[in-house]
Amino acid sequence: MAGSSLDALPRDGVPITAVKLDESTLQSIVDAVVQQLTREALAPSAPFAPCGGTHGHSCTADPRPLHAVERPVFEAMLPRLVALTSSQIAMGRAGNRLRTDDYLRAREGQADARDAVHSEVPDDWAAQNELVPLLTRCRDRHEYLLFPNQGRRLDDVSRAAVEAHANTSPDVQIIVGDGLSPNAIVQNGAATLSALRGAFADAGWRTGVGFYVKYARIAVADEIGVLTRARATVILVGERPGLGTGDSLSVYLAVNPRLGQDNAEKNCISNVRPIGITAHEAGSESVAILKRAFVTGRGGVSLGIGWGRS
Numbered sequence: 001m002a003g004s005s006l007d008a009l010p011r012d013g014v015p016i017t018a019v020k021l022d023e024s025t026l027q028s029i030v031d032a033v034v035q036q037l038t039r040e041a042l043a044p045s046a047p048f049a050p051c052g053g054t055h056g057h058s059c060t061a062d063p064r065p066l067h068a069v070e071r072p073v074f075e076a077m078l079p080r081l082v083a084l085t086s087s088q089i090a091m092g093r094a095g096n097r098l099r100t101d102d103y104l105r106a107r108e109g110q111a112d113a114r115d116a117v118h119s120e121v122p123d124d125w126a127a128q129n130e131l132v133p134l135l136t137r138c139r140d141r142h143e144y145l146l147f148p149n150q151g152r153r154l155d156d157v158s159r160a161a162v163e164a165h166a167n168t169s170p171d172v173q174i175i176v177g178d179g180l181s182p183n184a185i186v187q188n189g190a191a192t193l194s195a196l197r198g199a200f201a202d203a204g205w206r207t208g209v210g211f212y213v214k215y216a217r218i219a220v221a222d223e224i225g226v227l228t229r230a231r232a233t234v235i236l237v238g239e240r241p242g243l244g245t246g247d248s249l250s251v252y253l254a255v256n257p258r259l260g261q262d263n264a265e266k267n268c269i270s271n272v273r274p275i276g277i278t279a280h281e282a283g284s285e286s287v288a289i290l291k292r293a294f295v296t297g298r299g300g301v302s303l304g305i306g307w308g309r310s
Contacts (some may be wrong), residue, residue, distance in 0.1 A: 177216025225257025
């Protein structure tokens with residue numbers, strides 16, 4: 001950037017004064033912005049908390065600045081839209097680029113998503129939540145990300161652990177998997193698991209032994225369901241992070257599980273987190289889906305049910 005400049009070109013008949021930025025000047029500007037953001041983040045009125053804090057963490061419902069959008073069709077709708085979602089909408093622009101605070105917020109959201117993908121669930125999490133720990137055929141997270149099929153089947157030791165509970169025939173086999181966002185399990189897994197257990201108990205269904213699977217893809221629930229002869233499987237999994245959504249969970253439900261069961265035969269409740277679908281709502285919706293699935297003997301697309309549909 002040293003010696004970079006903008007030539008004095010006329011705009012609307014008014015000359016623009018040339019601007020020159022050397023490297024030291026640019027660095028001083030960056031340092032000043034970082035110091036200001038740090039002071040705001042550490043202010044008593046706005047405590048910092050990863051993925052649940054304030055001041056720009058896009059995985060929260062905190063309002064962000066509403067910039068001017070040129071010639072909006074429905075101007076009155078912009079504040080309402082921004083208040084409803086953390087998505088990058090109604091941001092406006094400065095010339096042909098994003099405004100600086102929006103750009104930094106988007107970069108922060110991207111960093112949050114990348115961190116979530118490479119995060120880990122603590123080794124004692126399964127025991128704390130009364131789950132039997134299992135492992136897929138992946139040796140590490142790197143292999144998990146590169147070879148999805150390895151995360152769809154259990155390794156030999158874990159398969160033997162599930163076989164110890166074979167033919168228990170629970171109504172609903174509960175499974176938790178770290179998935180593509182282990183951080184989501186750490187942040188919201190315990191509360192959502194508790195809500196699911198309570199909802200299924202209230203419905204009068206037997207859930208039997210629960211399992212936690214490390215390096216899990218959704219289809220690993222098929223194998224577990226087959227081994228336990230479950231009427232249905234429900235896997236709570238950290239979902240693929242979007243921009244700043246590293247704390248979001250998904251619940252996948254399947255009746256009559258079998259190996260290689262198509263995803264079209266499964267139902268999904270996504271965006272389970274405090275600012276999305278709450279744990280209690282996920283439990284209630286799961287019961288509604290499974291009740292119809294048990295009656296019809298099928299699930300997924302053919303069930304004709306989903307969030308907000310009757």
